[in-house]
Amino acid sequence: MRRVVQFSTGNVGRHSLAAIIGRPDLELVGVHAASDNKVGRDAAELCGLSEPTGVIATDDIDALIALQPDCVVYTALGETRPMEVIEEMAKLLAAGINVVGTSMVWLVTPRQADDWLRAPLEEACAAGNASLYVNGIDPGYSSDSAVFSALSLVTRARSVTVQEIFDYGNYDDYEYTGTAMGFGNSPDDPLPIAFQLGVITSVFGGLVRNIAAQLDVELDEVRERYEPWYTPERIECKMMTVEPGGLAAVRFAAEGVRSGEPVITVEHVNRLTSAAAPDWQVPPEGQLGVHKVIVEGEPRVEVNTLLSHPVLDVTEAGCLSTAARAVNAIDWVCRAPAGLIAADDIPPTEMIRGLMW
Template structure:
C-alpha cells in the first residue's frame, strides 16, 4: 500500500522533492501546495522541470489538500523568516493526523535546550492527539553532522572529542540575503552581522551539539560556547550573491562548543571562504573546494570527509539535492515512527531502497 504524499512548496528544494517522491516506489504524490498564483493549476511534473505531466496539479487551497487525507507532508517551504508560521502549519497538519517531514526550521532538528519546553511539548502533544509524527532534518544541520558522526561512533572504544562541520567556498552560493545580511559578507568589519550576536550561533547550530550529546548520553555544561573569527578581503571580489569590496568581511570561521567540566567535547565548526586563497591557516578540505568533515578523537582516532557534486559538477545544486533526498527517503521511517517528534538519532537506518534502476 503506497504512502500518500503532499509536497508543500515548489521552490528550488521543493522541485527536487517532487521528482524524488515520484522516484520512490512506496510513495504516491497526491497534491502540491504553491504560494505563487502563477503556479496554480500547473502540473507538478512541469513545475519540477521533468518535461512530463504527473497528473497532479498545484494549488494554493490548503483545505483542498488536507481533504485529500495525505499520510505525510514533505515540507520544503521557507521557514527561517516565518518560524511561527511554520509551527502553526505543523500543528495543523499533526492534529489532522498527517505526518510531516520538513527541512526547517533548523531549531526543530533537536530543539531541547534551545526552544522553550512548553513549545516543544505543544508540538509533541499535537502529534500524539492526531497520531502523527514530525521530523525536521537536512544536510547541515542534519545528516552530515548528526547521522554520519553517530554512525562513526559505533566504531569507537573511547571518545574524547567529536568535531563536525562544514568547510566551504561560498563564492558561488546564490543566497544573497543570507550572504550579506545574515553572514555579513561584503559589510564593514566594524558591523557585527546578526549571525554573530550572542546566542545566535547556538540557536542555529546548538541543536547539532545537543543531539549528539543526547545520543551519547553526555551532560553538557550550559550555556554552549560560541567562538568566531572574521577576515577582510584583500581585494575587491565579485561573488554570485553579492559584491565584497576590499577591506570588508570576506571569510568567517565559527564554532559552537559543548563542554563538560570546562573541556571541549563536541564542536560544530563552520569555515567559510569567498576566495580559495583566503585564510591559509584555517582548515581546508583534503580534496576539492568544500566538504563536511567529521573528526573523532579517542581510541581509535578517525576522520571522514564527505563531499558531493551534481552531474554537471555544481556543489551548490547537489547541496540542495542531498537535503531534499534525505527528507524524501526518510518518509517511510517517519510514517512508521511513534506519534510526536522524532529526531535523527532515533530513526532506523534510511537507505535509497528502490532507487537503483536499470
C-alpha cells in the same frame, strides 16, 4: 504506496518534488506554492521535469489537507517566520497528516528544542496521531549520523568535531544566507542576525547537547565563537560581489566544554570563493565543500563526506542530499508512533528502503 504532498519548490523543495515524482513507492498528490508565479503550474515544470504530472500547484492549504495525503514534505523557508511555520505544520499534523521536512533547523534535535517550538507541535501530533521529522545534511546527517559512524570506530574518544567547510560562492541565496551571515558587511556594520549573541548556540547548540547526551558526557557549558574575515581584494561570485573591506568568510562554532576544554564541537567554515580566508581550513583539493567528522581518540578517525553531481554544483548537490534526508524517511515516519522524531529514532536501514528501484 504513500500519497505525498510537496510543500514549496525552492532550493531544497524542487529536489524533493523530483524525487517524489520519480519514486515508484510514492505518489505525488499535491504541491504547495506560495509564489504567485508558481500557483497553477504543473509540478513537473516546478522541478525541471519535462513530462507533466497533472498535479497543479496551489496556495490553498485546506485543499491540500482535503486530499488526505499520508505525508507532507515541508521545505518552505522556516527560520525567518517560525510562528507561521509552526501554525502551518500544526494544522497538517492535527489533521492526521505526517510531516517530514528540512525547515526549522532547531527540530533536527527535537529533544533539545525549546518549549515554544516543541509544545504546539507535540500537541498537534497527539491530536492528529501524526509524526513530524526534520532533517538535512548540516544540521542533520553530519551531526546525527556520520558522527555516530565515526565514534563507533574508536575504543575511547577524547573529542569530536563536526565541520562544514564550504565555499558558498556559487550559492545563489544572498537574500537569506548572504544577509543572515553578513557577507559584504564592513567591520563597522552591526552583527548580522546569524551571529548576534546566542544565535549560534540556538541553532547548533542542540546538536552539541544531543551528541553529549548520546555519549553520556556531562558538559559544563555550551559556548559559541565567531570569527569574521574581511577581504583586501574585490571578490566576485554568484552569491554577490564583495568590495575590498567587506566580509567574505566566517568561522563559527558551538562548543561543548568539559573541564575547561571543548570536547564536542560543531563548526562551520564558510567562504565566498577560495580567495577568501586562505589560511583557514579548506576542503580537500579540488573540492568546494566537505562535511567532516574528526574524532580524536583511539584511533583518530576522520570522515569526509564529499558530494558531487554531473550537472549540479556542490551547493545544489547539498540541497539534493538535504531533500533526500526528508524524502527517505517518509515510509518510516508514516508508520511511526505519534510525536516528534529524531534521526536516532529511525533504524538506519529504514532510511534506504526503496532507494534502488
